[in-house]
Each structure stands twice: as structure tokens, then as C-alpha cells.
């Protein structure tokens with residue numbers, strides 16, 4: 001197959017949970033620019049519709065559906081609407097994240113709230129979307145984790161800032177997602193579904209100056225991730241170009257942890 005064809009997502013229907021968020025928008029843009037039909041699933045449907053409309057204004061085929069990943073009925077409703085409106089699912093990008101916990105000292109009920117969406121909800125939507133992909137003859141699932149699921153926090157990054165200690169739930173559920181990726185790749189064996197994980201480093205989002213200085217001087221590329229950095233990787237794993245990559249985790253951190 002020609003390399004352009006291998007990377008093309010033409011006629012593919014792709015769901016991106018949390019697709020109206022920071023990394024989500026970059027992912028949606030990359031997939032739609034590679035010619036996929038992309039559906040953003042998000043709790044705030046008005047905002048998701050607004051984001052989808054702004055992509056359509058640029059001739060990108062992007063729509064929005066409602067999802068509360070912490071609610072099983074909402075996941076089932078999304079599945080039903082996907083089939084009714086788009087007839088099939090080829091690729092699922094498991095990207096949504098809820099951040100109820102603000103730091104080490106946050107209430108333990110915030111940890112439980114996080115798990116409802118980021119652990120239970122993540123497994124729920126993975127299993128339901130995998131069923132649609134299998135029913136369509138196969139495809140790809142990409143979990144968006146974090147380098148914080150692979151390593152402990154580097155607390156020196158927060159020196160001189162008011163950012164506090166990063167919350168523990170984030171390290172817990174992202175580490176779990178990594179091994180769940182391997183689990184799902186094995187469980188779906190023989191069904192033509194690949195399951196991979198991307199573990200990104202921090203995306204530039206106007207963080208405090210002191211944090212940017214602390215962080216960027218440790219990155220061999222001397223910067224945080226920008227809005228284009230994740231696009232190529234997510235298109236690779238979603239397309240035929242990544243057809244023999246399965247059960248893998250790819251760290252995308254500019255060399256920070258090298």
C-alpha cells in the first residue's frame with residue numbers, strides 16, 4: 001500500500017472522548033485532517049458542539065455527542081446514538097479525564113469520584129466501544145495516558161510556584177490504564193482490534209513562568225509539548241500505518257525521561 005494510503009483515515013469513523021479539552025482538540029484536529037469523520041464525546045455538549053462547529057468551518061468532518069463517562073447509562077446512550085447517526089465505529093480514542101482531586105491533601109471522596117470516571121468509567125467505555133469496533137470487523141483503540149502513569153512526580157518542577165503537589169489519583173489511574181492497554185490487546189486477540197497507549201508529557205498551556213523554567217530545562221528539546229506533537233502519533237496508531245503495533249505504550253515527552 002502507498003504510504004499516503006497507509007496514513008489515510010478516509011471513511012473511518014472515530015470517537016474521541018473528552019475531544020473538546022486541551023489534548024483532545026489537538027487529537028481531533030489531527031484525525032480530521034487525515035480525513036476521518038470524528039465525533040467528540042463530552043459532558044458539556046454545548047461546548048463540544050461549539051468546538052465541532054469551529055472544525056466544520058475549516059471543512060473538517062467533526063461532530064459532537066453527549067457523554068458522562070461516570071454514568072453507565074450515558075455510555076450506553078452514546079453507543080446507541082453513534083450507531084444511529086454514524087452506523088459504525090472504526091477507532092476509539094480514550095482521552096477524557098476528570099480532575100476532581102487537586103493535590104495530595106484533597107478529600108478521599110475526591111479520589112473515589114476520580115475513579116468513577118477515570119477507572120470504572122474508562123473500563124466501561126472501552127468495553128462498550130470495543131464491542132462496536134469488533135462488530136464492524138476490527139479497528140484500533142488508543143488510550144491516552146500520561147508520563148505520570150509511568151514515573152513518580154518530579155516535585156522540583158513545582159518549586160517557586162503555587163501549583164502544590166500533583167494529585168495521586170492521576171498517577172494511579174494512568175498507571176492502571178497502561179496495563180489495561182496490554183490486557184485489552186490480549187483479550188481482543190483474534191478480533192482484529194489493536195489496543196495501544198500514548199503517554200504524553202506536559203502540553204504547553206500558559207503554565208506559571210517558574211514551572212516552565214523548571215520543566216523545560218530538563219527536557220532535551222527544551223520545551224513542553226505543542227499542539228501538533230500528538231497528531232502524528234495518534235494518526236499512526238489509528239491508521240493502517242500502525243497495523244502491526246499492538247499492546248504498546250509510546251512515551252511522548254521530548255526526551256524528559258530519557
Ligand SMILES: NC(=O)c1ccc[n+]([C@@H]2O[C@H](COP(=O)([O-])OP(=O)(O)OC[C@H]3O[C@@H](n4cnc5c(N)ncnc54)[C@H](O)[C@@H]3O)[C@@H](O)[C@H]2O)c1
Pocket residue numbers: 017018019020021022023024041042043044067068069070094095096097098099117144145146147174199200201202203204
Ligand atoms: N494536558 C497535559 O499536559 C497532559 C499531559 C499528559 C497527558 N495528558 C492526558 O491527555 C488526556 C486529556 O487531557 P487534557 O489535559 O486535554 O484534559 P482536559 O481537562 O483539557 O480535557 C479533558 C476532557 O475530558 C472531559 N471530561 C471530564 N470528565 C468527563 C466525564 N465524566 N465524561 C465525559 N467527559 C469528561 C472534559 O469535559 C474535557 O473535555 C488525559 O488522558 C490526560 O491524562 C494530558
